[in-house]
Amino acid sequence: MHCVKKVTDDLYWIGGSDRRLALFENVYPIPRGVSYNSYVLLDEKTVLLDTVDASISGLFFENLEYVLDGRTLDYLIVNHMEPDHCAIIGDVVRRYPDVKLVCNAKTVPMLKQFFDFPVEDRTVIVKEMDTLCTGKHTFAFVMAPMVHWPEAMVSYDTVDKILFSADGFGTFGAINGNLFADEVNFERDWLDDARRYFINIVGKYGVQVQNLLKKAATLEIKMICPLHGPIWRENLGWFIEKYDTWSSYKPEDQAVMIAYASIYGNTENAAEILASKLADKGVKNIAMYDVSVTDPSVIVSESFRCSHLVFAAPSYNGGIFTKMETVLSELKAHSLQNRTVAIMENGTWAPVAGKQMREIFAGMKNIELLEEGVTIRSAVKEAQEASLEALAEKITSSLT
Template sequence: MNIVKLTEKVYYVGAVDWNLRDFHGYTTPRGVTYNSYLIVDEKVCLIDTVKAPFAQELLERISQIIDPGKIDYVITNHIEPDHSSALPAVMARAPQAKVLLTEHGRTGIIKHYQQNYDFQVVKEGDVLDLGRNKLRFIPVPMLHWPDSMISYLTEDQLLFSNDAFGQHISTTKRFDDENDLSELIYEAEKYYANILQPFGKLVIKAVDKLKELPVKIIAPSHGVVWRSHIPAIVAKYQDWGAGKTVGKVVIAYDSMWGSTERMARQLLDGVASAGATGKLYKMSVAERSEVVRDMLEAGGVLIGSPTLNNGMLPTMGALTTYLKGLRPTSKIGAAFGAYGWGGGAQKAMEEMLGSSGIAMQPGLALKWVPDADEMEKCFNFGYEFAQKVLDRI
């Protein structure tokens, strides 16, 4: 097998899932990776495992370097099955190994796998002596589960960052400087927007903690390893965690007979005329997780739907429900759409968007098919909304 070294004694032993296209509702057109790392020092330490179907590949990669039976420690930074479900297979080969994790992690592993391994619960500041290197543990609860922690290898200045700084991208090249940086940042932004966005304040605290550590390599649980563009990805996390926005308006809509679509396109024209960047998505054909990625740095969000059964179309209901869970910050929003004999969609959208944390502005609703005057009204609405976005930057 191809042996990949991060440092002289740290190896990549994870797996690449080229075929996965859905990661619990998040589309992954480039596939995913399940990253696991092996430290061979006076003591042998495995950082996380992989998803269960790739357990044999993990063990084969370890076997190219050392007998898996010689593993002394398994660090479980996060118990979610994409990180931990190969743990039973690893422990079957290394039954004497200690499993180091947080208290929440211990409870979760027992519940997931009904096994009571030789657990060692670690806390903030605890250190594991491996010989030449020491491993320091930094719990980061709710980034993005209560059990989450990151681990820091002191001599190599290597940060095993768990889900932070990750991307869902399959590649045969394991390092950032071997890949297209723009693609990596795009996928890192999508990853953050769909997974870590609700925890922005905690992200800032975690990044502040990391400023105290000299870091030469960041090894996340998904995607490539950062070694050449660490300042760039850390700066992005600071901006995203702080809710920093740019002069961009995302218009997401669906349409029944075309009236709401005509409104959306006219709104977009007004946004562009004001000097803001506009993005337009029809949710019956757009990928929701891609739209959310575009919304991450957008200062404004316009959501449109005609009225169906006194409410919004199901595609828009799915989007607004998703946004409510992600709790985007530092954005203004408004709802728009056409209706027939009775409305209801606009109110429903405003309630959902407002509950997500978006600062709602008065919206725009039109009856039946917009005429020339109403189309001009849509243009002016888009223009004025974009001006508000630009004024907030």
């Protein structure tokens, strides 16, 4: 039985959701699942915009056959070659042997790497702002290299003013019947997942996202159809502004996040004392995470959200506690910048974590490393009271 949603009079969503998948890209936890969006336009020519992950291929083909209702498939627009969107292109070609694949030149070698069918025989190569007329509708194509693969592009329906945004403007989370962002409380229920999706998947490529946003600003966009998550038809500016903030590495909130690693609870105690002192000084909405139980993707996302970051860790095997080292490596890989950072360390006989953590942040762009820090010898003592107080005061004063 098909599961199809009507987007406009002649545009249909034929995607699906996977609530069983535990890790997106086998890395990022997705407790709310994920959707794979695919769209069909019924014009004089029929157009499929991207496919889906192999995990929902059965549902996808039921939906596609239902919408086509006996018609053949004329075009498949390939906006992005990642397997969660292209895995079943080979099956589409076998079922619809006359279909033409609309893509850019960088897509062709990837098609050959993933599939065995003769690629050149069926490709329509498009360049920046080339157009494809399908009858009533005309598509224009905008290249989006490294958002977040080199071949990525977006497609713009010049008639209905719809942007098919590939991985842009997507989010983790399964579709629960409500296909449109205005049908859910997006800010309450989806924003954290949207941020975590963007920062971890695309965040490293902020410059490239900024370039795409500048191109998009020249288009009249009435609807955004991403490859993951709800479709946007209202309040587009609010979500676009979030993307502008995230991709320019600006803090979303003037807020403090404390991420700590603790083996026996002593470093955690120091982090708790600091948080309490910050609260006493009027700092609100402090976020705290134990890096041993919180997935790095959450801490990376929160580090992009907050303006002030505190990292507390014990020394371990002559270095940084392993879970914290992983987090810091991820932050560097995702090009974190423009933040105020404070360091706390613990060590029973040779504390070295603080020095090594500072070296990591010193290699990042526009990081203000506070001179004020805290060194604990095994457990928090009265001797650390002054340094904890000084750090809390410095963070509080720099927030205003």
